[in-house]
Amino acid sequence: MPPAPTSARRTGEQQEVNMDGDARVDIVWRNVALFTYLHLAAFYGGYLLITGQVMWQTFLWGVILHTMSGFGITAGAHRYWAHKSYKAVTPLRLLLAYMQTLAFQNHIYEWCRDHRVHHKFAETHADPHNAKRGFFFSHMGWLLCKKHEAVKVKGKSVDMSDLEQDPIVMFQKKYYLPLVLTISFVIPTIVPSYFWGETASTAFLFAAMFRYCVTLHCTWLVNSAAHRWGPRPYDKSISPAENKSVAWWAFGEGWHNYHHVFPWDYKTSEVGIYRYNFSAAFIDYMAKVGWAYDLKTVPEKLVKQRVARTGDGSHPDHIHAGPWGWGDKDIPEDDEKVTEILHKRNEE
Numbered sequence: 001m002p003p004a005p006t007s008a009r010r011t012g013e014q015q016e017v018n019m020d021g022d023a024r025v026d027i028v029w030r031n032v033a034l035f036t037y038l039h040l041a042a043f044y045g046g047y048l049l050i051t052g053q054v055m056w057q058t059f060l061w062g063v064i065l066h067t068m069s070g071f072g073i074t075a076g077a078h079r080y081w082a083h084k085s086y087k088a089v090t091p092l093r094l095l096l097a098y099m100q101t102l103a104f105q106n107h108i109y110e111w112c113r114d115h116r117v118h119h120k121f122a123e124t125h126a127d128p129h130n131a132k133r134g135f136f137f138s139h140m141g142w143l144l145c146k147k148h149e150a151v152k153v154k155g156k157s158v159d160m161s162d163l164e165q166d167p168i169v170m171f172q173k174k175y176y177l178p179l180v181l182t183i184s185f186v187i188p189t190i191v192p193s194y195f196w197g198e199t200a201s202t203a204f205l206f207a208a209m210f211r212y213c214v215t216l217h218c219t220w221l222v223n224s225a226a227h228r229w230g231p232r233p234y235d236k237s238i239s240p241a242e243n244k245s246v247a248w249w250a251f252g253e254g255w256h257n258y259h260h261v262f263p264w265d266y267k268t269s270e271v272g273i274y275r276y277n278f279s280a281a282f283i284d285y286m287a288k289v290g291w292a293y294d295l296k297t298v299p300e301k302l303v304k305q306r307v308a309r310t311g312d313g314s315h316p317d318h319i320h321a322g323p324w325g326w327g328d329k330d331i332p333e334d335d336e337k338v339t340e341i342l343h344k345r346n347e348e
Helices: 012-017 029-050 056-082 090-103 108-120 133-140 149-156 167-174 176-196 200-225 245-247 256-261 278-288 300-310 333-338
Strands: none
Touching: 029 200, 056 108, 056 176, 056 200, 056 278, 090 108, 090 167, 090 176, 108 149, 108 167, 133 200, 149 300, 167 176, 176 200, 200 245, 300 333
């Protein structure tokens, strides 16, 4: 019997944490109260917008803040710090850290630790936002309850030494509370009031609360919708899928089947169209001006081999046929390497 695809196999460590039965839910009522307040304030901020009570300058300011927040998560915490898919010079690293702080989704160190655990133990109880626990849990419910014990245990096993040696990451971690209050709430409120006369309450409700809430849900869609709906052209054995709608809302993070198969690719996708991958466009631009470098990507040949081996057939280049036999150039290199030749004879 041929070996199962690599992605379908679980290491002993993964099997250990993939426990049967439902996980206990210990609700953190403080978080419930805070998120309830956030959504009520954001709802009112949206009401002010649709009723014409938000100045156009404030609306534009909110769009700019949302865009910066998005890049702080996608190009910063995700593709740069969590996956190390490219390198950046100090000015870009500082900019990414500022924008990630603006997004207010935990400090870089914690965000990356949770994300690395998510990849290493996907869809087990060690996955912080395990998609098998339902849409709401993977979307935002995981933030409303205590972490499963397996998340804590396996979180300690993930290598974080690279971030522990990063002075920008550790500075943000040490001073996170005053930084996030200033960058994510105070500045977004003061700027509209001071520069173009917006009321402080409107600036706070729209540019801070409404903007923050929208950014959160755009990010959360990657953990929920992109783990549920869409084709799986690269690996049909995992739940992450290719979701174009999520890709648009989350700045290119919706090509999730590809990303879980090739997490070190800075594009997180094969898609070369920037309107579905704003973050790749941002990184490419930074590379052109010399701020980003050593961008890692996956060769087309390797992608096609993986598509043929484990994809669901939805990839446009998927060939519904196999090699004719030993010696065919289309045999995947990995298959050639693991093939055993019995009673081998040395021929001169």
